Amino acid sequence: MNEGWKSLGFENYNEFLLSDFWKNKREWILSCFDNECQICKSKEKLEVHHLNYISVGNEGMDDVTVLCRECHNGKHKKRDICRQEQL
Ligand SMILES: [Zn+2]
Ligand SMILES: [Zn+2]
Numbered sequence: 272m273n274e275g276w277k278s279l280g281f282e283n284y285n286e287f288l289l290s291d292f293w294k295n296k297r298e299w300i301l302s303c304f305d306n307e308c309q310i311c312k313s314k315e316k317l318e319v320h321h322l323n324y325i326s327v328g329n330e331g332m333d334d335v336t337v338l339c340r341e342c343h344n345g346k347h348k349k350r351d352i353c354r355q356e357q358l
C-alpha cells in the first residue's frame with residue numbers, strides 16, 4: 272500500500288492527523304461539504320472520512336467525505352485506520 276502521508280514526511284497516519292497541515296486541510300474539507308454530515312445533515316461532532324488512503328495529504332473532493340461521529344462509526348464495522356480520536 273502506497274500511503275500518501277509518507278511522501279509528506281510523516282511517520283504514520285496518526286502523526287499526519289496531528290499536524291497543522293491536516294488541521295488546515297480538514298477545515299477546508301469541512302467547508303467544502305457545508306460543515307454538515309453527508310448522511311444525516313448533522314452539524315455536530317464532524318469528522319473527515321477518507322474513502323481511500325492513497326490520496327492522504329493530497330485529498331480531492333472525491334477522496335473524502337464529511338460525517339458526524341455517529342455516522343462515521345457506522346461506516347467502520349471494525350476498528351481501522353480512519354477511526355482515530357483526532358480525526
Ligand atoms: Zn451523521
Ligand atoms: Zn472513516
